Amino acid sequence: MHCWVDGQPADTVPLKDRGLAYGDGLFETIAVKAGRPVLLDRHLQRLEEGCRRLALKVDHSLVRNEVLAYAAGLGEGVLKLILTRGDSLRGYGMNPDAAVRRIVQGSPPASYPLxxxxxxxxxxxxxxxxxxxxxxxxxxxxxxxxxxxxxxxxxxxxxxxxxxxxxxxxxxxxxxxxxxxxxxxxxxxxxxxxxxxxxxxxxxxxxxxxxxxxxxxxxxxxxxxxxxxxxxxxxxxxxxxxxxxxxxxxxxxxxxxxxxxxxxxxxxxxx
Amino acid sequence: MHCWVDGQPADTVPLKDRGLAYGDGLFETIAVKAGRPVLLDRHLQRLEEGCRRLALKVDHSLVRNEVLAYAAGLGEGVLKLILTRGDSLRGYGMNPDAAVRRIVQGSPPASYPLxxxxxxxxxxxxxxxxxxxxxxxxxxxxxxxxxxxxxxxxxxxxxxxxxxxxxxxxxxxxxxxxxxxxxxxxxxxxxxxxxxxxxxxxxxxxxxxxxxxxxxxxxxxxxxxxxxxxxxxxxxxxxxxxxxxxxxxxxxxxxxxxxxxxxxxxxxxxx
Structure with missing residues (x-):
């Protein structure tokens, strides 16, 4: 299944992304069963807390809807959600106008030994x-x-x-x-x-x-x-x-x- | 000027890149004057030390040649070199076969007040x-x-x-x-x-x-x-x-x- 970047199918991010430059972002790794993200409320709660502490501004209802839609398409597996502080200006300073980038990736169910x-x-x-x-x-x-x-x-x-x-x-x-x-x-x-x-x-x-x-x-x-x-x-x-x-x-x-x-x-x- | 990824013009990296996933990599920010990277030996020496400590295997003479070639094209400005541990498997474990990714980006001279x-x-x-x-x-x-x-x-x-x-x-x-x-x-x-x-x-x-x-x-x-x-x-x-x-x-x-x-x-x- 294709990954999504800001809701669109994509497999890459711009080189200017602050996730790449500084690790400036957050992620969640979510189990998906029968098209449903498990413990979604807890994942999104931690993510919101992280966004608050790192001053990342994102539409959390949009994030929730994207995770739900992607999980429905994935069916069974693991969904990884990454939020980054979007594109960088030069240096560590945050660009207040840069949109947070939303990345959703799917992978097959984990294969740890039972x-x-x-x-x-x-x-x-x-x-x-x-x-x-x-x-x-x-x-x-x-x-x-x-x-x-x-x-x-x-x-x-x-x-x-x-x-x-x-x-x-x-x-x-x-x-x-x-x-x-x-x-x-x-x-x-x-x-x-x-x-x-x-x-x-x-x-x-x-x-x-x-x-x-x-x-x-x-x-x-x-x-x-x-x-x-x-x-x-x-x-x-x-x-x-x-x-x-x-x-x-x-x-x-x-x-x-x-x-x-x-x-x-x-x-x-x-x- | 276009950025280079592994020596080729590119403006993106794959979502699987471990630089994005974990900040798993190193960088150098190099002043470029008259097409020449300033203090290049010191930059590459620190980079090599970083590669040794993080177990990143890369051809350092290739990196040097790319920096020299890119700087020559940039003329005046700032060259940013990023090395990441390439693409990830799932999880923190390193893929010993993954090639280190080389990213070179250029920007105009810094504009700090004199x-x-x-x-x-x-x-x-x-x-x-x-x-x-x-x-x-x-x-x-x-x-x-x-x-x-x-x-x-x-x-x-x-x-x-x-x-x-x-x-x-x-x-x-x-x-x-x-x-x-x-x-x-x-x-x-x-x-x-x-x-x-x-x-x-x-x-x-x-x-x-x-x-x-x-x-x-x-x-x-x-x-x-x-x-x-x-x-x-x-x-x-x-x-x-x-x-x-x-x-x-x-x-x-x-x-x-x-x-x-x-x-x-x-x-x-x-x-």
Whole structure:
């Protein structure tokens, strides 16, 4: 299926695009099932928050309608939405008159091994640390060199994801996932006020757990807490939940809360 | 003048380009005088270092030849060279077979007021702090959201540049410049091991000062050192050197070492 740029079929962007020049933009990666974008409201909510923080002005109802229309045509797969600050003048200064560019790309359904969800995965302990930048923390922006470098740390298929800490050795997230731990019945995920991407599936899992009456917390997590956890899992909006069995010398069993949440998320994603 | 992509006239890049998707690439902004790229060896040296650190494989003699040929056609102006990690597969993983994409863009000579160099400038004290990321520090990579946000902090023309500190309140650089101070005869610029861009003009000025027998140092600088400095100036490879007269409540006179270095740099840039 053709990509769309500003609502028109296109496969390129101008060289002047600020997404290319500076990574000046945001993106969303959205699972599409039966022509329907999954968790669309949460994706668009995060996108709006990102636009507000980066001062990107766009017609959000237009974005929603384009995503809905594109997803309907895609049927099954993954929709990637990128918003950039349009074309650049010279230099970092924003052109207040430049229109935000809307890019929609489709790809086939993700082909991760089913065993990742069933048996659980091994995390590679990345040496790359996330820098602490509160102005960008939580956003799914286009400055992703840290993830590129971290993902290049391992090539083997024994590791399905990588664990990322911040500069102060806090446990933050995966390279393309958020991370949860369960400790004494408490469901805990990292506070993302300094770095990290506030994932849509993370938000959904927090809400689902609260609805189940499970105590949840968003707080700093250190490596010792991770080691001592009863359950560990990672999540994102495409694959749902993968239990984590191992990371370096640490290991965990797949636990009941992980399985319960996995069931809920599978129903959402129709996996 | 047309832009070039991989040596061919073009004005667009594919949507799959990793420069757009992740800011996965590097750039150089090169002054062109009489068809000749100024400080080309230093630009290409930094680019090679960046390619090594980001594992971007490219034929550097091809890049050099393209820059030389494009500059010859441009005559007078500014040449922007971008290297990206080519087209992406899905996700952050690098495709080892993807060719690095080479983008060359030209623009007319910069039109900064001459008074900036003659009378000196006022720096805006940016609230945006640079995150500390040693893996990316020094590189002129495409993840530039911090600069975009910082540059948006002021709109008035009274401020020609902005001063950027890091998260630990160290004095690092301008938004699009490096910064030097002179204190008791010592020429000092910030250590860029944690953040900042290691500018080509910064390297040239360090070398020129050493050749003049001026004591130079690359070290951490705090705000008090900046305040107490005898001379302050900013530099980049397009405008050369601008003396700094004021930043918030701090002020300085334009001093003799600034003027001496400015003369050398002006000759290089033929300003």
């Amino acid at each position: 065993a990742h969800g069933i048996d659980g995965i091994r995390l590679f302990p990345c040496a790359t640390r996330l820098a602490e930048q509160p102005l960008l923390a939580g956003l799914k922006h286009l400055n992703r060199l840290e993830q590129v470098i971290a993902r290049a740390e391992w090539q083997d298929v024994e590791h399905a994801e990588g664990l990322m800490l911040d500069m102060s050795e806090r446990v933050i997230e995966g390279v393309f996932s958020n991370l949860f731990i369960v400790s004494n019945g408490l469901l805990l995920t990292a506070d993302l006020k300094r770095c990290g991407v506030a994932g849509v599936m993370r938000a959904e899992i927090l809400a689902q757990a609260e609805a189940l009456g499970v105590p949840v917390a968003v707080a700093d997590i250190n490596v010792e807490q991770l080691r001592q956890a009863d359950e560990v899992f990672v999540c994102n909006s495409v694959y749902g939940i993968w239990p984590v069995r191992e990371c370096a010398a640490m290991s965990w069993s797949v636990g009941p809360l992980t399985r319960k949440l996995q069931g809920i998320v599978r129903a959402l994603l129709d996996i | 008074a900036h160099g003659i009378d000196g400038i006022r720096l805006f004290p940016c609230a945006t702090r640079l995150a500390e990321q040693p893996l990316l520090a020094g590189l002129k990579h495409l993840n530039r959201l911090e600069q975009v946000i910082a540059r948006a902090e002021w709109q008035d023309v009274e401020h020609a540049e902005g001063l950027m500190l890091d998260m630990s309140e160290r004095v690092i650089e301008g938004v699009f410049s490096n910064l030097f101070i002179v204190s008791n005869g010592l020429l000092l610029t910030a250590d860029l091991k944690r953040c900042g861009v290691a500018g080509v003009m910064r390297a040239e000025i360090l070398a020129q000062a050493e050749a003049l027998g001026v004591p130079v140092a690359v070290a951490d600088i705090n705000v008090e050192q900046l305040r107490q400095a005898d001379e302050v100036f900013v530099c980049n490879s397009v405008y050369g050197i601008w003396p700094v007269r004021e930043c918030a409540a701090m002020s300085w006179s334009v001093g003799p070492l600034t003027r001496k270095l400015q003369g050398i740099v002006r000759a290089l840039l033929d300003i």
